[in-house]
Amino acid sequence: MKTYREWLQEANDDDVAHGAMTIPTGLAPTSHMGHAIDLGGALSKTGARIKVINMSNKSGPIPDSTKRRILRTQLKTAGHNGIQVRATPTIGDSIRNMKERMNKEHPGKRHVLHLVSGGDRADKTEAMKKNIQSGGMVKYGIHPKDWHEIHVHTPENPNRPHGFSGTNMRAAAADGNIAEYHRHIGPGFNRDEAERLMNRVGGWKRRYDK
Numbered sequence: 196m197k198t199y200r201e202w203l204q205e206a207n208d209d210d211v212a213h214g215a216m217t218i219p220t221g222l223a224p225t226s227h228m229g230h231a232i233d234l235g236g237a238l239s240k241t242g243a244r245i246k247v248i249n250m251s252n253k254s255g256p257i258p259d260s261t262k263r264r265i266l267r268t269q270l271k272t273a274g275h276n277g278i279q280v281r282a283t284p285t286i287g288d289s290i291r292n293m294k295e296r297m298n299k300e301h302p303g304k305r306h307v308l309h310l311v312s313g314g315d316r317a318d319k320t321e322a323m324k325k326n327i328q329s330g331g332m333v334k335y336g337i338h339p340k341d342w343h344e345i346h347v348h349t350p351e352n353p354n355r356p357h358g359f360s361g362t363n364m365r366a367a368a369a370d371g372n373i374a375e376y377h378r379h380i381g382p383g384f385n386r387d388e389a390e391r392l393m394n395r396v397g398g399w400k401r402r403y404d405k
Contacts, residue, residue, distance in 0.1 A: 229359030314353030
């Protein structure tokens with residue numbers, strides 16, 4: 196198992212290119228600062244030049260374009276720049292998109308794939324790695340030979356010491372607790388913006404819970 200420093204040094208080699216991506220993340224109904232801190236931090240530490248957070252394009256009260264804008268703002272607030280945010284229907288589509296981008300931007304190099312997930316999905320992500328390596332994703336146009344190496348990463352601290360969670364954020368929206376919702380959405384948004392989002396999410400959650 197290579198260290199982050201070794202990957203960072205290797206990222207500058209002429210014959211190796213690194214791509215780091217999350218498995219599709221629900222972000223239901225929107226992301227919170229914990230996503231930017233945890234996933235953004237893990238992606239940044241890989242040293243990869245291509246870094247992508249994949250959102251599951253699930254239905255909800257917030258359109259994908261707004262969800263992307265929210266997460267990009269949160270990533271900037273957390274100090275993690277150069278990370279693309281995109282909506283994708285499946286894990287297969289997200290890996291195929293990474294493969295195509297790597298082939299386009301780094302042709303002829305050995306490609307290393309870094310899969311990033313929250314600590315609660317580490318086992319699922321390890322299983323996805325094995326599935327790729329065993330040829331289980333050929334139907335998506337993904338072959339074992341496409342990747343020189345595949346590695347799985349999770350946030351450094353799985354206990355989420357920052358205190359942000361989707362459950363608490365949705366509860367704040369349902370209760371009309373603007374202070375807690377604003378804390379979760381992040382200081383990149385003013386109170387009026389946070390309140391408009393909270394009102395949309397709160398009504399959705401109350402309907403969803405019935």
